[in-house]
Amino acid sequence: MIILILLSVLTVLPLWFVITGSFMGSGEFSGNFKTVLNDTTGKVSWPFLPLYPTLRSYIELLLDSPKFFIVFWNSCKQVFPSLLGQLLIAVPAAWSFARFHFKGKRIIFTIYIILMVMPFQVTMVSTYLVLDRIHLLDSHLAIIIPAIFSTFPVFIMVKFFKAIPRSLIEAARIDGAGEWKLFINIGIPMGAGGIISAMILDFLELYNAIEQPLNFIKTTSLWPLTLYLPGISVQKAGISLVASVVMLLPALLLFLYGQKYLEQGIMVTGIKE
């Protein structure tokens, strides 16, 4: 029990540091971190709580850094259309795999699983080649389009759709519901947990994307938060912690709200057919 408590404290500690650190004033901040910031000698310290907590850095970031909003907006423009596209494309595909038997299903589903487990680096060249050919490089669409056809959400949702009792679907079918109706009236509401799980896992992944924008977007004004944050200059390091907090808040809140779904989403990836 004590080990568990120690380990969980250690795990959560970084979050604590980032959040409390964001309330340091710039004086306290540069005092604590000057050795790291300027590469001079001396020790850094990160007080457990700031000595002189202040919202100054927040005000500076939120009121005086228009650039931050542009970047935040860039992240939104890349993440939400991707999620929406996945909803439109992946949900029906998952329904198809879960509900029907058709020729080639096994092999196609195997392809989906293989694609799901390939790291970004494997498909990086080929994605580049196709984005180049259709002139989408260096735009938000360079991130969105490949994300929409990710097979990962399909895989997750198939497992949830399969758990819907067949008798329920059959009963509705006998009542004269067409395939589309079955999908809308039974599939989506009964599989909602799976859809939410997939969306939460995908949000965390897309919001954290680094490889894709780094390689497919050259124009820095189109960069998302992930690439902008580490680039905040040393002189402005004070606001970098605030920016970090602002960035992690949406993800953290979504996580705390949807932890149950997140866990289910992870669990189903472990269940065998």
Add this chain to the structure above:
Amino acid sequence: MKENRKAWAFLAPSFLGVIFFVLIPFSDAIKRSFKEAMGGKFVGMDNYMNVLHNEAFRIAAQNTSRFIIICVPILLLLSLVLAVMINNLKKHRSFFKTSFLIPLAIPVSSVVFLWKVVFHQNGLLNGALSVIGLEGYDWMSTKAFPVLVFSYIWKNIGYDMVLWLAGLDGISQTMYEAAAVDGANAWKKFWYITLPGLLPTVFIVTVLSILNSFKVFREAYLIAGAYPRDNNIYMLQHLFNNWFTKLDIQKMSAAAVMLALIIVAIILILQRIDTKVDRKLDIE
């Protein structure tokens, strides 16, 4: 026949997208991996040989495999221990689950500054080490490998823990009760019931952990840049990235094909072991 048509109506948008944006481009990359950059003359295995003889590739491949071989077992073990401990708790389970899952929700970029402060020559970690009388390092430029190992484990421990917990959930309670009647102690129960019961989970946890290990590039890149000062963390991911900057499509295509083959091979091998174990369990 009719069922086929219905199925395809739902699947088509997704599958067409996969064909157009993934499968066709990848076969294009395979083609290019056998051709010259200029003029497109067929050159057989030349690009592959170039990659294999490339010094940077060797170092990167070595580092990446070392990272996987070291990290994945540590992660599997640690997360398993955590899962078993949490599973035995009567209370506060969800509290602990939440704390170990939180890193999953924290974007890498948000902790970059903290990591720099912790692992700096005069940073927090060395400060803590000096308190107990140990000499520290300039971690990021000389000992970056353990930093990445830590980052990877920190990020993924909750994920694996949840997978193990799901596996533990699948073990029937009656077996434990029967063992208790026979007077088995906790260790025996773990060895003879829990571990065999978890075997089906091992395969998927291993595969997912290997795949997630590729994402450690994010930490490596954000902290140490495209060419880290510590050569030990120059990974395949860095190499792909840097070849990409030079638009070395031929080399990248050949390397991508090899990487894909290796990953498929690893999965097939693990799956082989997995089905063998399954069969053995069935016989027993």
